[in-house]
Amino acid sequence: MTAGxxxxxxxxxxxxxxxxxxGSDFDRCIRCGAPLVLPSPHAPPPHxxxxxxxxxxxxxxxxxxxxxxxxxxxxxxxxxxxxRGLGLLSAWDTPNYLRFGALFLVPGASxxxxxxxxxxxxxxxxxxxxxxxxxLGMLARAAEPAVGSARFAIAYVVTGLFxxxxxxxxxxxxxxxxxxxxxxxxxxxxxxxxxLGWLVRRRDxxxxxxxxxxxxxxxxxxxxxxxxxxxxxxxxxxxIGGLISGALLGLIYAGPARRRxxxxxxAGALACVIACVAALALAQRSPLWRAAASLxxxxxxxxxxxxxxxxxx
Numbered sequence: 001m002t003a004g005x006x007x008x009x010x011x012x013x014x015x016x017x018x019x020x021x022x023g024s025d026f027d028r029c030i031r032c033g034a035p036l037v038l039p040s041p042h043a044p045p046p047h048x049x050x051x052x053x054x055x056x057x058x059x060x061x062x063x064x065x066x067x068x069x070x071x072x073x074x075x076x077x078x079x080x081x082x083x084r085g086l087g088l089l090s091a092w093d094t095p096n097y098l099r100f101g102a103l104f105l106v107p108g109a110s111x112x113x114x115x116x117x118x119x120x121x122x123x124x125x126x127x128x129x130x131x132x133x134x135x136l137g138m139l140a141r142a143a144e145p146a147v148g149s150a151r152f153a154i155a156y157v158v159t160g161l162f163x164x165x166x167x168x169x170x171x172x173x174x175x176x177x178x179x180x181x182x183x184x185x186x187x188x189x190x191x192x193x194x195x196l197g198w199l200v201r202r203r204d205x206x207x208x209x210x211x212x213x214x215x216x217x218x219x220x221x222x223x224x225x226x227x228x229x230x231x232x233x234x235x236x237x238x239x240i241g242g243l244i245s246g247a248l249l250g251l252i253y254a255g256p257a258r259r260r261x262x263x264x265x266x267a268g269a270l271a272c273v274i275a276c277v278a279a280l281a282l283a284q285r286s287p288l289w290r291a292a293a294s295l296x297x298x299x300x301x302x303x304x305x306x307x308x309x310x311x312x313x
Contacts, residue, residue: 028204055149055266062153063140065273067133070184073100073121073280074129094180095293097122101283102182103164105171112286116168118279120160122182132184139191146198147253150262150269152191155249157272159190159242166241186238189214190246197250214243 015029015036027036055061077100081092098104101118105111123129144152163186171179192214199207217239283289 028202055269057144057146057148057152060140060144060149062149062156062269063136063144066153066156066276067136069273069276069280070121070123070129070133074123076100077123092125095289097124097180097182098286098289098292099284101280102180103168104288105168105179105181107172107176107178111168112282112288114279114282116161116164117157117276118283119164119182120157120184120187121276121280123184124182128183132188136184136188136191139188139195143191143195143198147194147250148265150265151249151253152194153269154265154272155190155194155246155253156187157276158249159193159246160184160187162245163187163190163235163238163242167235167238170237181235181238183235183238186235186242188242189217189239190242190249193243193246193248194250194253196243197247197252198254199250200247201251201254 029036077092077096080096080099084093084096094104100122101115102122103111103115103119123132140152143155147155164181167179167181167186171177192210196207196210196214199210
């Protein structure tokens with residue numbers, strides 16, 4: 001933070017990127033970290049809409065759409081659980097998770113690739129859903145205004161895919177076992193990584209605190225819970241995959257803006273949302289959950305031999 005010219009003291013500056021109000025002695029925006037420049041006599045009014053094609057992130061449009069889609073899926077899970085006579089506050093059965101898009105892996109067997117995306121919107125209970133949505137809301141308030149809604153939507157979907165891709169690679173190549181896994185936290189760690197990469201490239205010292213938080217949640221929360229005998233398994237591979245891919249996107253997003261690509265970015269964000277809806281629709285049409293529901297003793301699918309497990313993300 002450096003002082004502005006003497007003649008400009010006392011004047012408040014609006015960030016051209018996110019519109020936040022900053023003091024005259026700031027050289028970077030307190031909200032998004034963008035460089036601040038003093039307005040010229042010919043500059044547009046401070047409250048004028050940004051002259052850019054990317055969706056403005058101040059309204060958190062992408063977060064609302066993604067959280068709304070996740071909530072829609074969760075309501076469907078609640079209704080399906082109630083229809084099967086399951087408690088709303090208890091853990092549900094495997095057919096419920098598979099019906100709405102959870103990822104199911106069996107070593108040596110093929111799997112449905114669309115579940116790498118649909119599983120981002122599926123949760124294994126009320127607490128799982130609530131914690132993920134609360135964390136998403138907190139992180140999105142900083143991340144989406146910084147990068148814009150279009151880029152945020154792309155980052156959320158891409159990091160969710162990379163998270164489940166890393167989980168799949170781990171469970172096939174490193175630790176082969178039957179796994180049913182779902183949840184948004186891989187993409188949420190992707191949002192954390194997005195902020196981390198953004199701050200690092202902009203040389204904002206706050207990246208150090210954020211990096212410590214990421215390590216805390218992965219190591220203490222993820223590995224400690226898995227080492228305990230609570231019966232809950234945290235998908236650490238998905239968390240790490242989401243965090244790394246998000247950090248790479250943050251480094252890219254914080255670079256020089258290229259206006260000629262803004263239309264492509266907007267189209268990419270729309271394609272990501274459409275892909276999410278399509279993946280969820282394919283999960284509903286999949287025969288996998290119907291086969292699971294028709295089995296006698298659903299534990300045959302939940303615990304295959306002695307190595308199966310359910311994973312929360």
